[in-house]
Each structure stands twice: as C-alpha cells, then as structure tokens.
Amino acid sequence: MSSRFSPKQLERYPIYLKLLKEERAKGETVVSSPKLAAVLGYSEEQIRKDFQAISTTPGIPKKGRMISYLIEDIESFLGYTHPKKAVVIGVGHMGGALMNFHSFPDMGLTILAGFDNNPELIGEEVGGKKIFALDDLQGFTKDNPIDIAVIAVPSAIAEEVAQKAYACGIRAFWNFAPVMVTLPYDAVIENVNLASSLAVLSHKIDRKTSMNQ
C-alpha cells in the first residue's frame, strides 16, 4: 500500500500545526517558509512542498500563506476534524499514561475505554475512562465501533492481544509494546518502539564522544 506521502513527511504536519497555532496565538496572520525553516531546521523548499501537497488555497506571492487556512488544511488532512475512536489495551504505566493524555482529542483521537486482565483494575477509571476485562472487548466493540487499538501490554502477549482485537473487527493498531506484531494483510500497524528510539539517541551520543576524543 504505497502513498504519495512518506512517513517522514506525514510526521512533519503535526509539528507545523503546533507552530502555526503558536504564531496565531501571538496575533500573526501570515507565515513564510523562510521563517518556518529558521525555526524548524527544515529546508524552505521542503516546507513549500509540504504545504503545496495539502493546501486547498494558494499562497500570497512573496509573503507566504494565511495561517488560519493552513491550520484548517492541516487539521483536515490529518483527520483531526473527524476524530478516530480508540481503546487502550493494557492499562499499566504506559497504557495509563496514554489514557490520561489530555491532548489526544486535539490530535484526532478519542479514547473510549481501557481493557486489562488485572482484576484490581477492572471497573476502575483512568483519565475519566472505564477499564473493562479483556474478554469484554468483543461486546464493547459491537456497541462502539472502534478504529484503533492502542496496544500497551507486555511484549510476551502483544501479538495474542492484537489478534484478539483484530478478531473483534479492529483494523488499525498503535503498538507501544517493544515487539513486532503480525496481523493479516488488511490491518495497519504503527509502532512506537522506545528501545529503537533510545538506540538512535545512544548511537548519536557515542559518535559524538568518539569524535571528541
């Protein structure tokens, strides 16, 4: 399933959005790519291309683009105007933190409930959302169509849990377990792997250290 948007490009839009909202809050109405390039460290050309790809209105020659239109275009492109419904599976430290995240609704994600097998958690609330037994997922999804399963269980059971969610009709998976999960071809998966992110950071540190010696 190829896309004309690369993951790297997609990752930049929320960052633009954040900055554009800050500019708007300061009372700015127009933004130029040289200005954004200076703040973000991307090239002016890349910024122009990124905006061109999703913009529904033309820019103002020699000035830039209207901030309010750009914000609307990016929010619409990212689907923030039609939030996706999610459940969090695994309400440990990470799952609990995600259920408490107040900014997800602004990012187009509505978490409806948590699921866990720990009897001490079942029936409790985290971040204002109820926690159900994992066995209740099937019944829950019948009444509440779910777009995304947020997987935050230990690695050892991540695949089993993801397959259970798939069997309940969920086709998109945001996987925070540090392991790959294998699902049928019609499932989409995005991994947030902290071990991988840390590996990139550690390598940068070690290279810097060895260059300074």
Place this chain on the structure above:
Amino acid sequence: MSSRFSPKQLERYPIYLKLLKEERAKGETVVSSPKLAAVLGYSEEQIRKDFQAISTTPGIPKKGRMISYLIEDIESFLGYTHPKKAVVIGVGHMGGALMNFHSFPDMGLTILAGFDNNPELIGEEVGGKKIFALDDLQGFTKDNPIDIAVIAVPSAIAEEVAQKAYACGIRAFWNFAPVMVTLPYDAVIENVNLASSLAVLSHKIDRKTSMNQ
C-alpha cells in the same frame, strides 16, 4: 554529523535483540536470516547486512549465526553493557510512566531521578526514584554526571527546560514534548512525537478506507 548507520537501521537492532533472546529462551543456538526475515518482514539481505555491520565473529556457512554471539554483539553495539545515566524532567503522566518503566535498565538506560516544579511531587518517589525541584538540577548534576535529559514537560516550557539542562552540562535529549527544541550544535536530540506517529497511522487508515470504497 553523519553516520554509516541510518536511523532506520539503528531502530532494527533492538527488534533483532528481542527476537534473538526469545529464540535463546526456546533453546535455539543458531539463527538464519531467512527465518528472521519470515518473522520480521525485513529482506534477508537487509538482515545479513545489519548483522555484518556490527558482528565481531563470522557466521556459519549455510546455517546462520550463533545466537549467543549475536546477542553480545548487538548489546555491546547499542551500549547496553555501559548504561547511560538519565534524569526525567517533568513527572506528569508521561514522565511518571517513563520513571516506572522496568525495562530501561535492560536497554542501557538508568534513570537516577525526576525533576518537577510541582510542590506536591517534590520529595516524592516514582518508580523508586526521588523527585527533586527543577532548581536542584544543577546541584544534582554536579554530584551525578548525567548523559541524557528525558524531557516530558508540556510543550510551552520544553525549550526553556531543555536549555536549563544544557546549562547544567547535559548534551543529549530524549524529547517527549510534542514540539521541536532548539539547542546549541553540540547537543544531540531524539524526538518521540506521539502526534507525528498518530498522523502516520491515521493516514494509513484513511488510505485503506478510501481504497475500499
């Protein structure tokens, strides 16, 4: 600062490591790239190249590589044998979850303490580590050399807090705030941006939906 390892390649090593440890736990001693390719969905050639790049011992022709040597080589390459010392700045939901993460020591990261400005948190313990006032960071880093500042504060103060940590001599930043921070050229930064990750997932969902219509 270029490297012969791309971020994508670096991100794969913790994933190999996880799988190799599982294979070892099952009693396996040798692993082949076709087998890993089938499980992970990478190409055999990519796996062979990745191992070649960090391996200190040759493979066994037609069989594969010794799992125990590979695990040692990857752990050494990723710096897991010499863990880096970190502090978490901002002990909200995300910062607290990170302080509670039991698997960081196995990923080469030791969190020594948390820092926050909330008087209700200062003096408390999270995940067995004490929380100090942000103003105590300078004194703390004098006694405890810190490799990495984990930034988990709200976006609005992320840059200010990162600059404070930089002024205390910290040169590596693992940034969980959904905003870019600007630091002098000798700082290394790795961002974990949940909004960006969610943007990639949402785009995959929207493309799938539009293709099925």
